[in-house]
Amino acid sequence: xxxxxxxxxxxxxxxxxxxxxxxxxxxxxxxxxxxxxxxxxxxxxxxxxxxxxxxxxxxxxxxxxxxxxxxxxxxxxxxxxxxxxxxxxxxxxxxxxxxxxxxxxxxxxxx
Amino acid sequence: xxxxxxxxxxxxxxxxxxxxxxxxxxxxxxxxxxxxxxxxxxxxxxxxxxxxxxxxxxxxxxxxxxxxxxxxxxxxxxxxxxxxxxxxxxxxxxxxxxxxxxxxxxxxxxxxxxx
Numbered sequence: 001x002x003x004x005x006x007x008x009x010x011x012x013x014x015x016x017x018x019x020x021x022x023x024x025x026x027x028x029x030x031x032x033x034x035x036x037x038x039x040x041x042x043x044x045x046x047x048x049x050x051x052x053x054x055x056x057x058x059x060x061x062x063x064x065x066x067x068x069x070x071x072x073x074x075x076x077x078x079x080x081x082x083x084x085x086x087x088x089x090x091x092x093x094x095x096x097x098x099x100x101x102x103x104x105x106x107x108x109x110x111x
Numbered sequence: 112x113x114x115x116x117x118x119x120x121x122x123x124x125x126x127x128x129x130x131x132x133x134x135x136x137x138x139x140x141x142x143x144x145x146x147x148x149x150x151x152x153x154x155x156x157x158x159x160x161x162x163x164x165x166x167x168x169x170x171x172x173x174x175x176x177x178x179x180x181x182x183x184x185x186x187x188x189x190x191x192x193x194x195x196x197x198x199x200x201x202x203x204x205x206x207x208x209x210x211x212x213x214x215x216x217x218x219x220x221x222x223x224x225x226x
Binding site: 031033041042043044045048050088092098099100101102103104 | 115144146153154156159167202204211212213214215216217218219220
């Protein structure tokens, strides 16, 4: 199965609400990254958290990492319609910079 | 504004034909990745290169797929012969290995349809 698995598979919220997406993984990691993919486009890197970090912020994004539970969460605060996209977590096992991606979460933000 | 470019953006071909997809990584990046994305399988890593040398192509069907980097500014992915099950979006990504922040920069993808 996937190294990184996101939860839920799909999320629909109202504009202005917060969106929380979760990712679980199986083996020790070097870092964990979140990417966004708009429809018909390539993936765009959002944020990276290293294995020795517990929380990181970037604008309206907040990511946490719990290495004991092998899980991460991505919080988008005050969501906007433009946040509608698929979100992927990717794990770096520290070997050759290869990333393993989950299957993604589809986020819909209703205006 | 440095970005990864891919050509063609769309390709429709018939089963049995050869398909070549091209990627220009961001100048200065030393790793290049080829991914395939489908609804069923999600994003799969096909092959990747560091300093133009292939590091891992275990995700690629060897009998019909081949990936090369003729020079630092060009990566190619070929399918010969193509089959309907190869229909997918193929992404190229580049990055810089050897740093702690090994984010990948993705191209816009090539949408391949094999009839």
